[in-house]
Amino acid sequence: MTLPPVPDLRTVQLDLVEAQIKTLLVRFEGSAISDKEFWEMQFDLGLAWVGFPLGFGGLGVSPSLQEHIGNRLREAEAPSNFLRNPIGIGMGAPTVLVHASADLAKRLLKPIFTCDEIWCQLFSEPGAGSDVASVRTSAVRDGDEWIINGQKVWTTLAHVSKWGMLLTRTDITVSKHAGMTYFILDMESPGVEIRPLRQMTGDAEFNEVYFTDVRIPDSHRLGNVGDGWATALTTLMNERVSLGGTTAERESGPIGDAVRIWKELNSRLPHDRDRLAQLWIEAEVSRLTNIRASQMRMAGTPGPEGSVGKLISAELNKKIYEFCINLLGPQAMTYASYEMKRPGSIKIEREDGSFDVSKAFLRSRANSIEGGTSEIMKNILGERVLGLPREPRSDHNIAFSQLAKS
Ligand SMILES: Cc1cc2nc3c(=O)[nH]c(=O)nc-3n(C[C@H](O)[C@H](O)[C@H](O)COP(=O)(O)OP(=O)(O)OC[C@H]3O[C@@H](n4cnc5c(N)ncnc54)[C@H](O)[C@@H]3O)c2cc1C
Missing domain, CATH: 1.10.540 (Butyryl-Coa Dehydrogenase, subunit A; domain 1)
Known part of the structure; x- marks a missing residue:
């Protein structure tokens, strides 16, 4: 049988x-x-x-x-x-x-x-962006609670968020990576103040967030006391995949916008067509690379390879929208409205649903900064994927309290 x-x-x-x-x-x-x-x-x-x-x-x-x-x-x-x-x-x-x-x-x-509770990421501070392990916002234990004081910056969607992922300093006597603790913070807690930061698009998508004696229950700590860096890495690795590693349909997103504009303008210039073809190929290679990475990805936290998609898509988006603006010429120089808005989601479309290429161009400049700059992505890829020598570190094994303030 x-x-x-x-x-x-x-x-x-x-x-x-x-x-x-x-x-x-x-x-x-x-x-x-x-x-x-x-x-x-x-x-x-x-x-x-x-x-x-x-x-x-x-x-x-x-x-x-x-x-x-x-x-x-x-x-x-x-x-x-x-x-x-x-x-x-x-x-x-x-x-x-x-x-x-x-x-x-x-x-x-x-x-x-279900989007009933929106989330934000409370990592960056005025002195801790690329080097996020330099955070100074303090958390001090008080029985079953922690008391938070300090400031975060560039916090996307904080103004509509219910929960924030908060990285704090809990011990200044150990090295900087060892003295952090991670919490989730109810953004409606007393002592949380959110102030808008306006971007060059005119919108205030992100914010400054101040904490004055904010209380968080210990049950809202993620990971052990002092292990905040390990928890933060889970967030950061997923951030890179989420920003650059998504696998959209062929010719969708920025390259889809460019093809549509090129067709609408009926451009016959060989230089435009060649440039568009080149960008299309790069977008497709990026998309296929992301599909391959996502198929290889097993359960668990994504690895440093997530930085490839983040780096490529950030740089490509900027090039594509620059091309769109050049195609459109003077008409791309007009900007619909520069009134400050507080968007409730991250969308480029206008309120009536129409697409705003000038805004997409301005917003794309942030792609190579948010979620880690392109220089930092290259460092990660060099060190953790290609195995190149690490950057020299002057803060290794030195207590956080002994480090110079940036
Ligand atoms: C649109 C937008 C949304 C954001 N949303 C959030 C958010 O929701 N939550 C949050 O916590 N943060 C958020 N950020 C902050 C973002 O993560 C930081 O801006 C980013 O990590 C860079 O930090 P920085 O601005 O302090 O620049 P810095 O770290 O001061 O860097 C300045 C320049 O120096 C370069 N540089 C720094 N270190 C190195 C190095 N070792 N090697 C080579 N070059 C280096 C950088 O590449 C950059 O060009 C957002 C940023 C933007 C633009």
């Missing part, structure tokens, strides 16, 4: 995911449901973060299958939540899954996915 061939694990997992997608889409297509109801169902069916365990928004299968879900839901024109809560979905959720207790994770994950 010959036994039927055993299907490989990926096929079994794909069949399971596909069955869940069909259930979701039958409910979506059969009735008029709100975006929130859709995301609730997506979470309950384990299609929010497919690599997460059952009951936590996942099915415990390979995270690489998330791309398949994304493609299927896009085809069905299902609502997408990512730009509404990018920091919560891309960085908060994976950090919570790895470092929070099961009870706390259960409490936090679903409202992240």
